[in-house]
Amino acid sequence: MPAISLYYRLPALHSYKRLKGESHMYYIQLLINGISLGSVYSVIAIGFTLIFSILKFSNFSHGGVMVVSAYFGYVLSTKLNLGFFPTLLMVSVFGALVAVVVQYIGFDRIRKSDGNVMLLFVSSATLGTLLQNIIVITFSSTYYSYPKFFTTSFVKIGNFTVGVTDLMMLVFSTICIVVLMYVLYKTRLGISIRALSMDANTTQLMGINASFVIAVTFMISGCLAGVAGMFLGISYSLYPQLNALVFKGMIASILGGLGNISGALYGGLLLGVAEVFLTNFVGASLMPVFTFLFSIIFLLVRPQGISGKFTLEKV
Amino acid sequence: MEMRKLLAIFIIVLMVASLVGCGSSNNEATPQETTETTEAGEEDVILIGGVNDLSADRSVLGNAINRGVELAVKEINEAGGILGKKVVYKVYDNRNDAQETINAYTRLCNVDNVSAVITSDASSICMALIEVSGVEKIPVLGMPSDPRATMNVATGEPYPYMFLVSQPNAVAQANIIAHYVNENTDLKKAAVFYDQSNAYSVANSEAFIEFWKELGNEVTIIETCNKNDQDYKTQLYKMKDAGAEFIYCPITTTQLVLLANQASQNGIGLPYVGAMDMADPFLSLINNPEDVNAYFQAVADMKSERVAKLNAAYREAYGEDATVKSVNGYDAMYILKAAIEAAGSADPEAIRDALENKIQNLKILVSDNYTMDPKTHAPKDLGMVICKITNGKLETIGYYEAN
Incomplete structure (x- = not known):
């Protein structure tokens, strides 16, 4: 059996050879790719973090909401021939509704009965799997692709190429994050959400309806899951295991500082850029190992994450 | 309290439904006989076994292979069977799992007493059968692309009961x-x-x-x-x-x-x-x-006249288009038929010998002169x-x- 030579098995050697003779343009292109990948991680991470900051548990049903919404968008765009913007709008609304239903089925009763936070965690993992399996039953395990939404696939900006989907992903992720920041920091609802995340009991004593605020938080989180799911479906392809990307969101939120919204934003971007550069330098095979190493070293140096603030996790 | 009970029941029902939908079940692999059993004794039929992924992540491919075999069996029986005997095909779902594959193969050999087994295109599944096929001595026909599934790379010798059929490695x-x-x-x-x-x-x-x-x-x-x-x-x-x-x-x-x-x-x-x-x-x-x-x-041009008959039969039976994997399954059954006819009996050892030495210039869907290489247990000079x-x-x- 022929064998691949050692030179080819060590991508780092390859990269070293490339580094010496090439312009910085290539690396700027990688940076663009990393930021576009990181923007989706950021959207996932923020949705994940929102729930964590209030209920203090890792909500793995977020991935399930993401997948169900992505498939909903696929149905709208292929069966009803809806365009990009109407589909995105409907998907975000659908994601919000699914997240609220999930909240009522999986978390509301446990929370009201002051159940162990571990129960919330188990319930979220179960509901995530359930949503994924509903997709398997409905659509089978095969893969689907969104229709072509844009007339051009990529745009040239100087010497750089940017995929239109990536660009849209970056733009809409940014819009989502800016709107969310505005809501959180400039509206009464945002103040209620932040107050609840700091001290639930005191917030309720102040007359704030915790159940309502939590339901709205889940809606916002589901809306972000819908946006992320649709962009993932367009960029990659649709299959039930797409919810595994919620783990990337979790890593990003930890890097950013658990439970911190702006930290989740930076964590997602950092993770996306790190993955792209690590794939380039050490190869796809070793990239996951180095990503985790990078995360561990980063947290050893800065355990509070990028933001410098984090919420203590109960589970 | 009532509401909580209802919710719990609802979630349990959904979970059970989802599990049922994801796979056939978690109990032992369920056999499916695809040809009607005869009232006559075992002497009047030739039993062929099948092991394929019918419900897990490679089930699209496994079902296509299995359906190709089923259609070939149906055709063969309508044309009078093999050596005047009706063919009965019994298949087990391995859920693309190596241990399930070994269990199903062992059951086919010891309980169902099949003469040969047609299995998957997954190299890992075929490789799981190397050792047990040497023990049970029932030939295995698969479509593994990895040459190690049929050849011992260290010795250069083929595994006696393992055969790659219908496509090059x-x-x-x-x-x-x-x-x-x-x-x-x-x-x-x-x-x-x-x-x-x-x-x-x-x-x-x-x-x-x-x-x-x-x-x-x-x-x-x-x-x-x-x-x-x-x-x-x-x-x-x-x-x-x-x-x-x-x-x-x-x-x-x-x-x-x-x-x-x-x-x-x-x-x-x-x-x-x-x-x-x-x-x-x-x-x-x-x-x-x-x-x-x-x-x-x-493996084949699916739009050619050559596979038109299979395409039509497949569409009629299953309501969808045949794929190259169906061609693999269909051809595998016809290669096995040729081996049984060359052996003159349904004895597994005689079939093994025939598969190794007597499959020559066979006209099947993937070739007009399909020949098994005795040195590799793989098709000889098969083009694509x-x-x-x-x-x-x-x-x-x-x-x-x-x-």
């Missing part, structure tokens, strides 16, 4: 496409992109690299991915940047869809070579099929159909045999 496939591209195109500089967690992808890529270099060409870069990777943009930019003229990519359909979509989204217009899964329905799954140019090899995609238009070039 990964090395032969790489040889065919490397020679074809070298002889018929101006492409010289290859970027190789393979899935390092997939035995077929690794074996095929390694072989292609050697053949391509032997032919005086260049491999400019080798990039890898893993089974669950989503983002190939970095590898695509590296391959483009390395000056490659094409991407050699023996990867799965899912991965090809990701690769082609992301290449298109980033303006990377390199042609693809060697991606067998670029056959239908690949083009229908990508966003910009007009950006795809490719050369690849296939070369296909070309030009700006999203798929065409069949023709049958090609490499030296």
Whole structure:
């Protein structure tokens, strides 16, 4: 059996050879790719973090909401021939509704009965799997692709190429994050959400309806899951295991500082850029190992994450 | 309290429903007899076993193979059976699991008393049967692309009861496409992109690299991915940047869809070579099929007259189009029929000997002169159909045999 030579098995050697003779343009292109990948991680991470900051548990049903919404968008765009913007709008609304239903089925009763936070965690993992399996039953395990939404696939900006989907992903992720920041920091609802995340009991004593605020938080989180799911479906392809990307969101939120919204934003971007550069330098095979190493070293140096603030996790 | 109970019941019902939907069940593999049993004794029938993935992640392929076998059995029985005996085909679902495969094979050998077993195209599944087939001594016909499923690489000897049928192995496939591209195109500089967690992808890529270099060409870069990777943009930019003229990519359909979509989204217009899964329905799954140019090899031309009869029967029986995997299953049953007829009995040992030495110049769907190589237990000099995609238009070039 022929064998691949050692030179080819060590991508780092390859990269070293490339580094010496090439312009910085290539690396700027990688940076663009990393930021576009990181923007989706950021959207996932923020949705994940929102729930964590209030209920203090890792909500793995977020991935399930993401997948169900992505498939909903696929149905709208292929069966009803809806365009990009109407589909995105409907998907975000659908994601919000699914997240609220999930909240009522999986978390509301446990929370009201002051159940162990571990129960919330188990319930979220179960509901995530359930949503994924509903997709398997409905659509089978095969893969689907969104229709072509844009007339051009990529745009040239100087010497750089940017995929239109990536660009849209970056733009809409940014819009989502800016709107969310505005809501959180400039509206009464945002103040209620932040107050609840700091001290639930005191917030309720102040007359704030915790159940309502939590339901709205889940809606916002589901809306972000819908946006992320649709962009993932367009960029990659649709299959039930797409919810595994919620783990990337979790890593990003930890890097950013658990439970911190702006930290989740930076964590997602950092993770996306790190993955792209690590794939380039050490190869796809070793990239996951180095990503985790990078995360561990980063947290050893800065355990509070990028933001410098984090919420203590109960589970 | 009432509400809580209702919710709990609702969730349990949904979970059970989802589990039922995901797979057949969690109990033992369930046999399915696909031909009607006869009232007569065992002497009047020839029992053939099947082990395939009918419900798990490779079930699309496993069902296609299994249905090909079923249709061949039906045809054979309608034409009078084999040696005047009716064929009964009994298949077990292995859920693409090696241990389930061994259990099902053992049961077929010891409880059902089959004469031979037709199994999967998954190399890992076939390799799981190497040892147990030597114990049970019932021949296994599969379509594994990894040569190690039929040959002991250390000794160079074939495993006595393991046979690759109906398609060349990964090395032969790489040889065919490397020679074809070298002889018929101006492409010289290859970027190789393979899935390092997939035995077929690794074996095929390694072989292609050697053949391509032997032919005086260049491999400019080798990039890898893993089974669950989503983002190939970095590898695509590296391959483009390395000056490659094409991407050699023996990867799965899912991965090809990701690769082609992301290449298109980033303006990377390199042609693809060697991606067998670029056959239908690949083009229908990508966003910009007009950006795809490719050369690849296939077991059969599914639009040819040659497979029209199978196509029609398949559509009538299952309501969908046949795939190359159905051709594999269909041909496997006819190769087995030829072996039983050559052996003159349904004795497993006689069938094994016939499979090894008496399958010569057989006319089946994948070849007019299909011959089993006794030294490798794989088809001898079997060519493949070369296909070309030009700006999203798929065409069949023709049958090609490499030296």
